[in-house]
Amino acid sequence: MKKCDYLIIGAGIIGVNIAKELSKRFPNKTIVVIDKEGKEGAHASGRNSGVLHAGFYYTSDSLKAKFTRDGNAAMTSYCEDNNLPIRKCGKLIVAQSDSEIQVLDELLYRAKMNGVSLEKITEEDAKKIEPKVRTTKYALFSPTTSTVDPKLILKSMVKDAVDSGVIFMFNTSYLNNRGGCIGTSGEMIEANYVINSAGLYADKIAKDFGFSKDYYLLPFKGIYLKSNHPSGYLSTNIYPVPKLENPFLGVHYTITVDGGIKIGPTAIPAFWREQYKGLENFNTSEFFEILIRQLSLAATSKFGFKKLAAEEMLKYYKPNMIKRAIKLCSGFNEKSFNCWSTPGIRAQLVNAREKKLEMDFVIEGDDKSLHVLNAVSPAFTCSIPFSKYVVDRIEILTNMGNL
Numbered sequence: 001m002k003k004c005d006y007l008i009i010g011a012g013i014i015g016v017n018i019a020k021e022l023s024k025r026f027p028n029k030t031i032v033v034i035d036k037e038g039k040e041g042a043h044a045s046g047r048n049s050g051v052l053h054a055g056f057y058y059t060s061d062s063l064k065a066k067f068t069r070d071g072n073a074a075m076t077s078y079c080e081d082n083n084l085p086i087r088k089c090g091k092l093i094v095a096q097s098d099s100e101i102q103v104l105d106e107l108l109y110r111a112k113m114n115g116v117s118l119e120k121i122t123e124e125d126a127k128k129i130e131p132k133v134r135t136t137k138y139a140l141f142s143p144t145t146s147t148v149d150p151k152l153i154l155k156s157m158v159k160d161a162v163d164s165g166v167i168f169m170f171n172t173s174y175l176n177n178r179g180g181c182i183g184t185s186g187e188m189i190e191a192n193y194v195i196n197s198a199g200l201y202a203d204k205i206a207k208d209f210g211f212s213k214d215y216y217l218l219p220f221k222g223i224y225l226k227s228n229h230p231s232g233y234l235s236t237n238i239y240p241v242p243k244l245e246n247p248f249l250g251v252h253y254t255i256t257v258d259g260g261i262k263i264g265p266t267a268i269p270a271f272w273r274e275q276y277k278g279l280e281n282f283n284t285s286e287f288f289e290i291l292i293r294q295l296s297l298a299a300t301s302k303f304g305f306k307k308l309a310a311e312e313m314l315k316y317y318k319p320n321m322i323k324r325a326i327k328l329c330s331g332f333n334e335k336s337f338n339c340w341s342t343p344g345i346r347a348q349l350v351n352a353r354e355k356k357l358e359m360d361f362v363i364e365g366d367d368k369s370l371h372v373l374n375a376v377s378p379a380f381t382c383s384i385p386f387s388k389y390v391v392d393r394i395e396i397l398t399n400m401g402n403l
Contacts, residue, residue, distance in 0.1 A: 004030040004167075007182060007191035009174050009205060011035035012045035013150070014375045015197035016157045017387035023164040025391060031166045032191070034184060036173035041154040043274070044199050045380060047344030048150040049224070049254055049265070052076065053378040054091070054142045056111035056118050057242065057249070063361040065114045067382035067389065072144055074384040079148055082156050085257045091145035091237040092126055094135035094328055100241040104140055107241075118142055130235045132331040145237060149257045150380060174198065177208040180368070193398065194369040195390070200273040200347045206371035211364040214353045215373055218293065219273050220312075224254065224264035224341040225321055227332070231259030238328050246308065247348065247359055247376070251315060251324040262341055263325040266315040267308075269294055276343045293350070301355045349374035363390065367398050 006022050008015045011033050019033050040046070052075055055068030079086040095101050104120065111118035119141045121129075126139040133139070162168065175183035182189045196205045200219060206212035227233070239252040248267045255261060271290055274281035297305035315321045319334060326332050349358040361382075362374040370393060379386065 001181070001188045001190055002032070003190045004032040005192045006031045006195065007189055007193070008033040008195045008197060009035075010197040010199055010202075011037075011040040011158070011168060011170070012043065012197060012199055012375075013041065013048075013154060013157075013380050013383045014045075014372055014387060014390075015195070016040060016154060016161060017383045018195055018197060018390055019161045019166045020157060020164065021387045021391045023161060023166050027165070032169060032189065033161075033166060034169045034172040034174065034189070036171070036185070038170050040158045040168075040170075041151065044344055044347060044376075045154060046151050047342055048380045050147045050150055050257055051237065051254060051381075052086075052144075052146040052148060053381045054111075054118065054144045055114050055116045055378075055381075056107050056140075056142065057244075058114065058360075059110060060113040062359070063386070063389075064359075064378060064382065065110075067385045068378050069114055069116050070385045071378070071382035072146075075148070075153070075381060076144075076146060078384070079153065084152050084156060085149055087147045087255060087257045087259065089145070089147060089236045089255045090129070091142040091239060092129060092133055092135070093140040093142070093239045093241060094126070094133060095138060095241055096134075096327055097136055101136070101138055103241045103244065104138060106244070107140060116142075117144055130238065130329070132234070132329050133238055134328055134330060147237070147255055147257045174201075174205055193394065195394070196369065196371040197375065199375070200345060202347065202371060202373050202375075203349070206364065206373060209369045209371065211369075211371050212373055214351060215349050215358070215362065216293065216352055217273070217347050217373075218290065218297075218350050218357075219270035219275065220248075220346040220348050221268045221270045221275060221343055222265035222346055223268075223316070223343045224262040225318065225337040226339050226341055227261035227263070227336050228338045229261055229332075229336060233331075234261050234329070240328060245303065247357060248312075251321055251328075253325065253329060263337065264315070264321060264341075265344075266321070267312045267346065268316055269309050269312070270345060273347075274345060276345065297350070297355065303356050346376055347374075348376060361386065363393060365393065365397055370394055370397065
């Protein structure tokens, strides 16, 4: 049996940064990270869009607002300090009608409250930034939005963690909790403290520890369409005005770190947790469990799940997605986009009692374990300061347990 002070389940961006922070604060403690895959970030973190968000979408009382601005700065510094590629291309948020200008003003207010740089500019000034952009009278410009390569960042951060003494055990699945002894597909692990950052399976693991009683995860599949235009054809990210009641940002243009262009993503309800392609990773029990939950939400949800699902399914029809995109920008047509990108799955948390999507990060824990239940976008951007916050919480919880 292997023993450790801290066991982290999940080697995504959150788990890796928690490991780094723990090793920094407690250099003499044994820290182990397990992951069922053969490498770090095999799911949401490694399939991330690569956008470093600025932090103006979120209300000032949220954890997302608290950590996005600082996370953007921290991740930018990390890339610069480690010679990792970063494209500081900014972002335009464009209005498609007069009615959306009011939402631009709300985003401007949120940016001010969150201490985030955001400029309201005229249509003429927006075209100076990107001549092909389409907007109605005004737009917003975010100068601190950037794009990065998530896989390179993860690889670098894992190396940092290993260099500081963290032990990674890949191809090792969590199986069960036996009162402090964690069953895995390899050896048993006796851990003084367990941190669950298992992404798509965080809610199921949390239930083994008595948490996530009011929550469950609903997977949403996201795919981008890649453009065949050359690098540099578009100068900045272009986003529509979002529907603030939903966590999704609509079909938009993303500039990749190498200057490529992609549009999307979809946010299609998935029928099992790792439904990336066809029947790949099909899980019968998950299929029926998730289907029943989707039908229940379609009938009773407070956020219009039925309408949301229908709208998102339409995006999977290639001409429809392109039609939405070209409303934001000229110079593109159906022949501009030639292939779908690698799909990702958003592990969206649902509040079962209130039948609503959780819009913010959710953490539960005690003096034995802590569970990160809703680390969805912009979690990659937030990961460095958010992980410090998680370790702060662990220190508080363990100290309370020793009183």
